[in-house]
Structure formats: structure tokens, C-alpha cells
Amino acid sequence: MADTSLGTAAQLRDPNYTPPLIKAIPLGIQHVLAMFVSNVTPAIIISGFAGFGYGSDAGALGFPDMTYLIQMSMLFAGIATLLQTITLGPVGAALPIVQGTSFAFIPIMIPLVAGKGTEGLAALFGGVVVGGLFHAMLGTVIGKIRFALPPLVTGLVVMMIGLALVKVGIEYAAGGVPAKQFDKPEYGSLLNWSAASVVIFVTLALKFYARGMLAVSAVLIGIFIGYLYALMMGMVTFEGISTSWGHAQAIAFPSPFKYGFEFSFAAIIGFCLMAFVSAIETVGDVSGITKGGAGREATDREIQGATYADGFGTAFAGIFSGLPNTSFSQNVGLIAMTGVMSRTVVTIGAFFLIICGLIPKVGALILTVPIEVLGGGVIVMFGMVVAAGISMLSDVHWNRRNMVIFAVAISIGLGFQLEAMNLAPGAPNALQQLPDAIRILGASGILPAALIAIILNLILPEHLSDEATEEVSGGMTGHGEGSLGE
Structure with a gap:
């Protein structure tokens, strides 16, 4: 009080x-x-x-x-x-x-x-x-x-x-x-x-x-x-x-x-x-x-x-x-x-x-x-930063469309991030053919994930067909809104 x-x-x-x-x-x-x-x-x-x-x-x-x-x-x-x-x-x-x-x-x-x-x-x-x-x-x-x-x-x-x-x-x-x-x-x-x-x-x-x-x-x-x-x-x-x-x-x-x-x-x-x-x-x-x-x-x-x-x-x-x-x-x-x-x-x-x-x-x-x-x-x-992000995601309506957007964005973003973290200096990497500036930005994982999520959110229709989603998700379609909070 x-x-x-x-x-x-x-x-x-x-x-x-x-x-x-x-x-x-x-x-x-x-x-x-x-x-x-x-x-x-x-x-x-x-x-x-x-x-x-x-x-x-x-x-x-x-x-x-x-x-x-x-x-x-x-x-x-x-x-x-x-x-x-x-x-x-x-x-x-x-x-x-x-x-x-x-x-x-x-x-x-x-x-x-x-x-x-x-x-x-x-x-x-x-x-x-x-x-x-x-x-x-x-x-x-x-x-x-x-x-x-x-x-x-x-x-x-x-x-x-x-x-x-x-x-x-x-x-x-x-x-x-x-x-x-x-x-x-x-x-x-x-x-x-x-x-x-x-x-x-x-x-x-x-x-x-x-x-x-x-x-x-x-x-x-x-x-x-x-x-x-x-x-x-x-x-x-x-x-x-x-x-x-x-x-x-x-x-x-x-x-x-x-x-x-x-x-x-x-x-x-x-x-x-x-x-x-x-x-x-x-x-x-x-x-x-x-x-x-x-x-x-x-x-x-x-x-x-x-x-x-x-x-x-x-x-x-x-x-x-x-x-x-x-x-x-x-x-x-x-x-x-x-x-x-x-x-x-x-x-x-x-x-x-x-x-x-x-x-x-x-x-x-x-x-x-x-x-x-x-x-x-x-x-x-830093753990609280992750938790804050999850808390924001708890406000998302987890329909099939949003699940696909999240899946693609985090797979590519986190994948780039983890691959860059585990490389020895001078070792070949997944982005080595790109210009240095783009390679540095891509290796963070954050910007690729953000750009993918923003673009897909703007261009994908509000409802994906059931067949397309089932093929992508392997049957794990999910239902309803997620609730990650208390």
C-alpha cells in the first residue's frame, strides 16, 4: 500500500x-x-x-x-x-x-x-x-x-x-x-x-x-x-x-x-x-x-x-x-x-x-x-529477461497460424545463434558466404528471428488451412490460448 x-x-x-x-x-x-x-x-x-x-x-x-x-x-x-x-x-x-x-x-x-x-x-x-x-x-x-x-x-x-x-x-x-x-x-x-x-x-x-x-x-x-x-x-x-x-x-x-x-x-x-x-x-x-x-x-x-x-x-x-x-x-x-x-x-x-x-x-x-x-x-x-518474453507470449492467441510463425522464426534465429556460439575461431559457419556485416547481424539470431516474425505476421492470412498446418506441425496442432502466467 x-x-x-x-x-x-x-x-x-x-x-x-x-x-x-x-x-x-x-x-x-x-x-x-x-x-x-x-x-x-x-x-x-x-x-x-x-x-x-x-x-x-x-x-x-x-x-x-x-x-x-x-x-x-x-x-x-x-x-x-x-x-x-x-x-x-x-x-x-x-x-x-x-x-x-x-x-x-x-x-x-x-x-x-x-x-x-x-x-x-x-x-x-x-x-x-x-x-x-x-x-x-x-x-x-x-x-x-x-x-x-x-x-x-x-x-x-x-x-x-x-x-x-x-x-x-x-x-x-x-x-x-x-x-x-x-x-x-x-x-x-x-x-x-x-x-x-x-x-x-x-x-x-x-x-x-x-x-x-x-x-x-x-x-x-x-x-x-x-x-x-x-x-x-x-x-x-x-x-x-x-x-x-x-x-x-x-x-x-x-x-x-x-x-x-x-x-x-x-x-x-x-x-x-x-x-x-x-x-x-x-x-x-x-x-x-x-x-x-x-x-x-x-x-x-x-x-x-x-x-x-x-x-x-x-x-x-x-x-x-x-x-x-x-x-x-x-x-x-x-x-x-x-x-x-x-x-x-x-x-x-x-x-x-x-x-x-x-x-x-x-x-x-x-x-x-x-x-x-x-x-x-x-x-x-538474464533469466528474468527470458521469463519476461515468455510472459509476453502468454498474451498470444496460439492458433495454428501463430504457431507456425513462432516455429519458423525461433528455429532459424536460435539455430543461427547456437551455431555461432559453438564455433571455434576461424571455423566455417552457416553464414560464411554472406558479407561480413550481414553475417554479424545474422549470428546474433535476434534480428533474423524478429524480421521473419514481423514479415510472416504481416503477409500470412489470419487462418491457415488445416492440411498445411498438419503437414508442418506433424499433428501437434495445439488448441486454445496458452497461459504461461500464474
């Missing part, structure tokens, strides 16, 4: 209401705690694949670069959140929307940077800027293209994103990403898995048996407990970090085009296509906030402004080597839980993120968390 001491029921449902600061400030920090781990995790993952190192490897393999990317994740999450809450002309929804680094783009970014160090980042951030501008353009037509992205398509894409990432969670928990980069004999040891398991068990215990902020911040608290366990087991190292901590500036401002800027066809197409998914996710979050916090439907102006903020926030972040931003769904649930619709509360949280992003020592402190501990949290988070 909402805390009525914060204001009257009508005030709590008003985005423009400001609760007493003595309570608004803790509520704002609460929003940051709910999204903090999810926000910095993509920067750590991309840094690891780029070869910057982690933990004890950080000093030799690009600790300053990893710290910088973490800083930018916090800084531009805060700036993008301010665009949503304070607004800038038509940009922003004037709602308590919390922005953060998007998981959706990780499978697109990994092939662009894997093993390339800072060289791969120029193409990546070129894609972020162009993709962000394209994302902003979607704000002008978002209401008109929603018909092409029903739950069958969005649920499939979100599920594919999670499936592409779960391998990263397992590798983190075992000791590194990828294992060959670290070449550690203790990779996959019982000690590594015990640290990850502590995080998972604490997170599950809080999610199911705690209430309020303890439940909302379950992953963050789980990682903190896992960190204490790793510290006792001698897994925490400060090598390379102590030097950086001592020489780090008190405040460090972002540098434009720090890693260069390059137009890559694969990066631009990948980011633009994934912008569709991110835009639809934001539409869902805006609707969730207005329904859960104010008991009404979102207006066209709010949806359009939120999409503009998504896109321009991402493009602006890319100029300073920040990763793509999107609205964070966990904070939508937090608004429904607290019953406080005030955008001032979220604005306070945004300023807290900006302050953290300007202090390099915050990023250095995050990097003392052992990768195995982070792996436990990542396993939970």
Missing part, C-alpha cells in the same frame, strides 16, 4: 506533485538502488569482450577504459532520466520514467567489439549515435507502427535476447568471459560456483520472502552478500585498482568521441533494428506507469515524448562513449508498489546517478566485485 503520509491519494497520483523532501530523497535513491546493477552490467560485459579485463586483470588490460564505460553508464542514465522527468520541449514524457543501459543491444554489440580492444568501440559508438537518432525518429510514427509488433513478435524478440545472454551469465559465474581470454585453471571451480550460488540463493530468498525495498533490491543485496562471502574466501583483489583509486580525479568529465567514431553498416543496421524493440518496450513501460501509478491510459503525447527521450538520450550518450538507454521496467513496478507517481522523486534519483557518473572512484569500487559474484546476479537478471 502507498504511504499516505506522503500526501493525499490525489496528490500521489499526480506526476507534478512533490512529496516532502525528507521522504522524496530516500524514494529517489530507492529507484537508483532498484536499477543500479542492471544499469552497469552491460558496460562490464562489453568491456570484458573487448579485452579490457576484470578484477586482477584490470590493471594490465584496460582498467581505466572499463571504469570509464561504467561511469558513462551511470552519467547518461541520469541525463536520459532527466529528459523524461523534466523534459526538453517535446522530448520527454513528464512522467517518473527511469532510464538505464539496455540489455537488448548486448547481443548486437558483442560481435562488434569481441577481442578488438578499443578499436571495435569506434564502430560500436557510431552505431549507438545513428541508432539513437533513428530511435528518436520513431517517436513521430510510434503509434502507427505498433500494429506490426504484436506480443507474438515482441515476446519472441525479448525471449531471444535473454537466450543470447544466458551463456554470459554462466561464464561469469564460472570465472570469466570468455574463458579463453582469462586462461585460468580455476575456471569452473567449486569456489567460483559457490560465490555465484550465494548471490542466487540470497536473491531468491529476498524476492520470495521479503517485502518492500528488500524485495525490490534483491539482486543488489544478493551481490553485496556475495561480495562479503568472496572477501572472506580471499576472492576479492585490489590489484591495479588501488593504484587507479589513488590517482583518480575527484571528478572526471566525459570526453566526446573518446574512442573515435566510425560508420559501420553492421552496427548501424543492428542498432536501428533493435531500436524498434526498445521503442515498443518503452511504450509498454509508459503504459505501465500511467496505469499502475495514475489509473489511466498513457496519452499519445506521453508515448511520443518518452520515445524521443529514449532516442536522443541514446544518441547523446554515444557521443561520449555511453551505451544505448531505455526505460527500466523494474522501476515501473516500484512505482506501482509505492503508489508514488511524482516525477520529482525520480528526478532526485537521476541527479544521484549523475553525481556517481562524475566520480571515477565509484566505477573503481564496482570493479572490486569478483566476476563470479556478478555472475550470480547476471544469471538471475
Whole structure:
């Protein structure tokens, strides 16, 4: 239930209401705690694949670069959140929307940077800027293209994103990403898995048996407990970090085009296509906030402004080597839980993120968390992405037509993804005859699955003949609507 001491029921449902600061400030920090781990995790993952190192490897393999990317994740999450809450002309929804680094783009970014160090980042951030501008353009037509992205398509894409990432969670928990980069004999040891398991068990215990902020911040608290366990087991190292901590500036401002800027066809197409998914996710979050916090439907102006903020926030972040931003769904649930619709509360949280992003020592402190501990949290988070996709698919009417669309899309998309994952470097692959850009996009599995699902959904008739479906499905036609929820 909402805390009525914060204001009257009508005030709590008003985005423009400001609760007493003595309570608004803790509520704002609460929003940051709910999204903090999810926000910095993509920067750590991309840094690891780029070869910057982690933990004890950080000093030799690009600790300053990893710290910088973490800083930018916090800084531009805060700036993008301010665009949503304070607004800038038509940009922003004037709602308590919390922005953060998007998981959706990780499978697109990994092939662009894997093993390339800072060289791969120029193409990546070129894609972020162009993709962000394209994302902003979607704000002008978002209401008109929603018909092409029903739950069958969005649920499939979100599920594919999670499936592409779960391998990263397992590798983190075992000791590194990828294992060959670290070449550690203790990779996959019982000690590594015990640290990850502590995080998972604490997170599950809080999610199911705690209430309020303890439940909302379950992953963050789980990682903190896992960190204490790793510290006792001698897994925490400060090598390379102590030097950086001592020489780090008190405040460090972002540098434009720090890693260069390059137009890559694969990066631009990948980011633009994934912008569709991110835009639809934001539409869902805006609707969730207005329904859960104010008991009404979102207006066209709010949806359009939120999409503009998504896109321009991402493009602006890319100029300073920040990763793509999107609205964070966990904070939508937090608004429904607290019953406080005030955008001032979220604005306070945004300023807290900006302050953290300007202090390099915050990023250095995050990097003392052992990768195995982070792996436990990542396993939970990426598993929840898969679950979110399945939840969306539960809204699909599972007739024969939709079953065929889903079957073909996931077979090709997941097939490409699994084949690419299991290949040794330099080995022949199913897409090797295609241009490099298309091969990189196809190997993600997500974009082929999305395009196939969208095209088939638009061109196939509403009802397939029984004979055709029986031939495809082998008699397993299915009946009625699926119900994968509670």
C-alpha cells in the first residue's frame, strides 16, 4: 500500500506533485538502488569482450577504459532520466520514467567489439549515435507502427535476447568471459560456483520472502552478500585498482568521441533494428506507469515524448562513449508498489546517478566485485529477461497460424545463434558466404528471428488451412490460448 503520509491519494497520483523532501530523497535513491546493477552490467560485459579485463586483470588490460564505460553508464542514465522527468520541449514524457543501459543491444554489440580492444568501440559508438537518432525518429510514427509488433513478435524478440545472454551469465559465474581470454585453471571451480550460488540463493530468498525495498533490491543485496562471502574466501583483489583509486580525479568529465567514431553498416543496421524493440518496450513501460501509478491510459503525447527521450538520450550518450538507454521496467513496478507517481522523486534519483557518473572512484569500487559474484546476479537478471518474453507470449492467441510463425522464426534465429556460439575461431559457419556485416547481424539470431516474425505476421492470412498446418506441425496442432502466467 502507498504511504499516505506522503500526501493525499490525489496528490500521489499526480506526476507534478512533490512529496516532502525528507521522504522524496530516500524514494529517489530507492529507484537508483532498484536499477543500479542492471544499469552497469552491460558496460562490464562489453568491456570484458573487448579485452579490457576484470578484477586482477584490470590493471594490465584496460582498467581505466572499463571504469570509464561504467561511469558513462551511470552519467547518461541520469541525463536520459532527466529528459523524461523534466523534459526538453517535446522530448520527454513528464512522467517518473527511469532510464538505464539496455540489455537488448548486448547481443548486437558483442560481435562488434569481441577481442578488438578499443578499436571495435569506434564502430560500436557510431552505431549507438545513428541508432539513437533513428530511435528518436520513431517517436513521430510510434503509434502507427505498433500494429506490426504484436506480443507474438515482441515476446519472441525479448525471449531471444535473454537466450543470447544466458551463456554470459554462466561464464561469469564460472570465472570469466570468455574463458579463453582469462586462461585460468580455476575456471569452473567449486569456489567460483559457490560465490555465484550465494548471490542466487540470497536473491531468491529476498524476492520470495521479503517485502518492500528488500524485495525490490534483491539482486543488489544478493551481490553485496556475495561480495562479503568472496572477501572472506580471499576472492576479492585490489590489484591495479588501488593504484587507479589513488590517482583518480575527484571528478572526471566525459570526453566526446573518446574512442573515435566510425560508420559501420553492421552496427548501424543492428542498432536501428533493435531500436524498434526498445521503442515498443518503452511504450509498454509508459503504459505501465500511467496505469499502475495514475489509473489511466498513457496519452499519445506521453508515448511520443518518452520515445524521443529514449532516442536522443541514446544518441547523446554515444557521443561520449555511453551505451544505448531505455526505460527500466523494474522501476515501473516500484512505482506501482509505492503508489508514488511524482516525477520529482525520480528526478532526485537521476541527479544521484549523475553525481556517481562524475566520480571515477565509484566505477573503481564496482570493479572490486569478483566476476563470479556478478555472475550470480547476471544469471538471475538474464533469466528474468527470458521469463519476461515468455510472459509476453502468454498474451498470444496460439492458433495454428501463430504457431507456425513462432516455429519458423525461433528455429532459424536460435539455430543461427547456437551455431555461432559453438564455433571455434576461424571455423566455417552457416553464414560464411554472406558479407561480413550481414553475417554479424545474422549470428546474433535476434534480428533474423524478429524480421521473419514481423514479415510472416504481416503477409500470412489470419487462418491457415488445416492440411498445411498438419503437414508442418506433424499433428501437434495445439488448441486454445496458452497461459504461461500464474
